[in-house]
Amino acid sequence: MSSKRDKKSNRNNTLFDESPKKSRVATKKNYNGNKKAFEKKRQEVVDDFDPFDISLDEYDPPIRVSAEDFFIPKDKYPESVLNSSEEALSSNAKAKEKPISKTRKRGTKSLSKPDNKKVKVSQSSAVANNDGKNMESETSGSETNCNEKPVEVAKTSKSTKNHDISAISKVSSRDAKIIKSEASKTLEATRDTTKSEASKSASSAKKRGKLATSKPTKIVANNNKSEVSKISGDLISANNTEAAKSLSANNKHNFENISNSPVKSFKSKGETKAIEIPKTDDEDVSRDESLTQNMNIDDDELENSEEYDDSLLTNIMEVEKYVLPSGQEIEKEQMIAPDLQIVQQRIADVVRILNNFKELGDQNRGRTEYVDRLINDIATYYGYSEFLAEKLFHLFPVSEALDFFEANEIPRPVTIRTNTLRTRRRDLAQKLIGRGVNLEPIGKWSKVGLTVFSSDKPLGATPEYLTGDYMLQSAASFLPVMSLAPQEDEKILDMAAAPGGKTTYIAALMKNTGQIFSNDANKERTKALVANIHRMGVKNTVVSNYDGREFPKVIGAFDRVLLDAPCSGTGIISKDTSVKINKTDKDFMQLSHLQKQLILSAIDSVDAKSPTGGYIVYSTCSVTIEENEAVVNYALKKRSNVKLVPTGIDFGVEGFTRKQMSNKKEQEQEQEQERYENPTKEAKQEDKPNKAKKRRNNNNSDTRKKQKTKHNDNYTK
Numbered sequence: 001m002s003s004k005r006d007k008k009s010n011r012n013n014t015l016f017d018e019s020p021k022k023s024r025v026a027t028k029k030n031y032n033g034n035k036k037a038f039e040k041k042r043q044e045v046v047d048d049f050d051p052f053d054i055s056l057d058e059y060d061p062p063i064r065v066s067a068e069d070f071f072i073p074k075d076k077y078p079e080s081v082l083n084s085s086e087e088a089l090s091s092n093a094k095a096k097e098k099p100i101s102k103t104r105k106r107g108t109k110s111l112s113k114p115d116n117k118k119v120k121v122s123q124s125s126a127v128a129n130n131d132g133k134n135m136e137s138e139t140s141g142s143e144t145n146c147n148e149k150p151v152e153v154a155k156t157s158k159s160t161k162n163h164d165i166s167a168i169s170k171v172s173s174r175d176a177k178i179i180k181s182e183a184s185k186t187l188e189a190t191r192d193t194t195k196s197e198a199s200k201s202a203s204s205a206k207k208r209g210k211l212a213t214s215k216p217t218k219i220v221a222n223n224n225k226s227e228v229s230k231i232s233g234d235l236i237s238a239n240n241t242e243a244a245k246s247l248s249a250n251n252k253h254n255f256e257n258i259s260n261s262p263v264k265s266f267k268s269k270g271e272t273k274a275i276e277i278p279k280t281d282d283e284d285v286s287r288d289e290s291l292t293q294n295m296n297i298d299d300d301e302l303e304n305s306e307e308y309d310d311s312l313l314t315n316i317m318e319v320e321k322y323v324l325p326s327g328q329e330i331e332k333e334q335m336i337a338p339d340l341q342i343v344q345q346r347i348a349d350v351v352r353i354l355n356n357f358k359e360l361g362d363q364n365r366g367r368t369e370y371v372d373r374l375i376n377d378i379a380t381y382y383g384y385s386e387f388l389a390e391k392l393f394h395l396f397p398v399s400e401a402l403d404f405f406e407a408n409e410i411p412r413p414v415t416i417r418t419n420t421l422r423t424r425r426r427d428l429a430q431k432l433i434g435r436g437v438n439l440e441p442i443g444k445w446s447k448v449g450l451t452v453f454s455s456d457k458p459l460g461a462t463p464e465y466l467t468g469d470y471m472l473q474s475a476a477s478f479l480p481v482m483s484l485a486p487q488e489d490e491k492i493l494d495m496a497a498a499p500g501g502k503t504t505y506i507a508a509l510m511k512n513t514g515q516i517f518s519n520d521a522n523k524e525r526t527k528a529l530v531a532n533i534h535r536m537g538v539k540n541t542v543v544s545n546y547d548g549r550e551f552p553k554v555i556g557a558f559d560r561v562l563l564d565a566p567c568s569g570t571g572i573i574s575k576d577t578s579v580k581i582n583k584t585d586k587d588f589m590q591l592s593h594l595q596k597q598l599i600l601s602a603i604d605s606v607d608a609k610s611p612t613g614g615y616i617v618y619s620t621c622s623v624t625i626e627e628n629e630a631v632v633n634y635a636l637k638k639r640s641n642v643k644l645v646p647t648g649i650d651f652g653v654e655g656f657t658r659k660q661m662s663n664k665k666e667q668e669q670e671q672e673q674e675r676y677e678n679p680t681k682e683a684k685q686e687d688k689p690n691k692a693k694k695r696r697n698n699n700n701s702d703t704r705k706k707q708k709t710k711h712n713d714n715y716t717k
């Protein structure tokens with residue numbers, strides 16, 4: 001008989017190895033999806049709650065769920081899934097056993113130290129859950145979705161050259177080694193353990209490396225010290241306190257005096273569907289083998305059997321060529337509502353072909369045609385605009401891309417962060433377990449996180465929540481703060497801070513010492529920020545409402561700056577499905593431009609000579625290159641006094657260090673971005689013919705004048 005402890009560790013292993021997709025907790029989804037109703041419900045629960053009216057039974061630890069509970073039995077599949085893929089689901093039942101877990105793992109990048117003073121810019125948009133396994137795209141919003149439209153970007157005359165990522169791929173051989181070992185470590189730690197996936201990961205990891213500048217140089221201290229202290233003095237005296245250190249959260253609203261364009265939040269419109277991810281040949285063979293072994297069935301017997309159904313074994317026998325539908329067939333298909341089952345099957349077929357195009361592909365049609373078909377089908381099946389499906393698809397190798405789209409259909413696990421200003425994780429866990437919450441530590445990488453599997457009560461309505469013992473916060477959003485590593489008594493800027501998941505974590509790590517300037521450009525959102533600061537007992541923070549680009553003029557000389565930038569939210573599509581159709585080319589251009597401006601402000605706001613700090617962390621909840629690598633690359637080009645440094649987080653996968661323009665469209669987009677960011681140059685170019693004409697005209701008139709004079713001269717002569 002296994003001991004209780006054994007059971008627990010088994011449960012841990014299984015749970016942490018499994019995909020979180022079958023999590024039964026819907027509270028967070030409810031909260032995000034229908035905040036008003038949620039708040040009302042919460043109030044009801046709070047009103048009804050009598051802390052003394054708890055029977056002893058309720059203190060007994062509830063029976064916790066087992067790993068099996070995280071798999072939805074087939075008879076419980078949502079109707080939409082059953083309808084769309086009943087047949088495929090049954091024929092691929094083997095594949096279904098494997099949890100879907102991978103998405104792109106975003107790495108961390110850091111900028112360098114000037115003058116031997118550390119200025120670290122680290123870009124991190126990775127999510128970890130469960131011991132760093134199953135890294136997911138970042139969800140950096142805390143309780144509310146932070147996927148916001150940014151404040152209107154003012155077009156400035158910033159000149160950006162082609163921000164080709166290859167420009168930041170100068171990695172010294174020493175660094176390269178570190179990268180390699182880090183990448184392989186990461187792979188082990190973060191990937192599912194199947195062989196084929198590991199090799200897939202290895203190949204994708206090869207494509208990534210640490211971003212680094214060739215050499216660090218001194219920082220140009222834009223932050224004029226006296227100017228800064230004057231401004232900060234004004235701010236402080238306006239609040240009638242001696243130092244920001246002693247400022248309480250209560251009088252922070254005084255800074256919320258600059259109005260900004262309202263930031264709109266998106267409503268979810270997307271639909272959730274499920275698709276089988278085709279497995280690589282290796283995987284399927286081993287799966288089939290283990291299946292037959294488990295069932296104790298002899299292969300020969302099976303083949304000779306009358307009931308032999310070769311459709312069950314399609315995956316290992318698929319060597320026949322797949323013929324893409326003709327243009328006419330597709331047109332016909334598009335006339336009517338798409339049959340998702342056909343689309344799903346075609347996705348699986350095309351992925352299989354693309355994985356072995358030489359043997360299975362129709363060479364006359366060409367790989368591009370298959371890829372185009374696949375992107376089209378992905379857009380139809382998962383409900384993306386074709387523009388976004390294509391953009392996201394090209395970020396990954398083919399099967400990884402499918403994993404990404406599939407993962408976006410699955411809710412992330414609900415996680416909370418213990419507020420160590422108020423309590424200890426163990427005490428909090430005990431209290432919550434006593435209230436019928438099933439939870440586990442989030443993983444070895446965090447001392448404060450808890451994964452919640454199910455809860456009798458909404459997690460935003462427990463007395464512990466209301467008294468600030470914890471924050472509802474995605475695992476990924478711990479990482480930028482861990483990377484920032486704020487120290488006690490430092491002066492920190494959280495440049496885009498609402499609703500405060502990261503600010504409150506920073507305050508906890510600083511044990512309420514030092515000063516945090518928690519800023520957000522959206523006044524509405526600073527209300528939630530202030531509320532969270534109060535609830536969590538944060539006492540070292542000033543809330544301000546400036547456009548981040550105004551720093552360091554507002555205040556500067558920070559020891560560390562966190563820029564958790566406004567972004568497209570392509571890493572948190574599972575949380576906000578509206579991203580699938582709402583984001584346009586223009587949005588990405590604007591966001592990237594704004595992020596580039598913000599990162600320069602962040603760098604300029606850091607005190608390069610800080611004895612303890614000098615670091616900047618850049619993070620987003622997006623996966624696109626233009627919002628991540630390109631921004632960091634831009635900063636490295638524009639500020640020669642910074643370099644990338646390690647984030648101190650030893651899991652996840654590094655970002656891209658070079659970018660290949662795979663098609664003409666991408667090149668055009670890149671040029672478009674350049675034109676957007678550099679309108680003056682463009683205007684100049686456009687203006688060139690006019691100027692030339694003018695010059696010509698001037699020249700002509702000069703010549704005419706000269707000729708006239710000459711003539712006159714001649715005449716006078």
Ligand SMILES: C[S@@+](CC[C@H](N)C(=O)[O-])C[C@H]1O[C@@H](n2cnc3c(N)ncnc32)[C@H](O)[C@@H]1O
Nearest residue numbers: 146151496497499500501502521522548564566
């Ligand atoms: C990713 S969210 C921040 C989430 C926050 N760091 C947290 O952990 O709770 C991005 C924030 O940037 C803010 N924002 C947008 N444009 C901004 C700007 N120009 N300057 C400062 N903040 C901005 C948005 O209002 C939004 O709250």
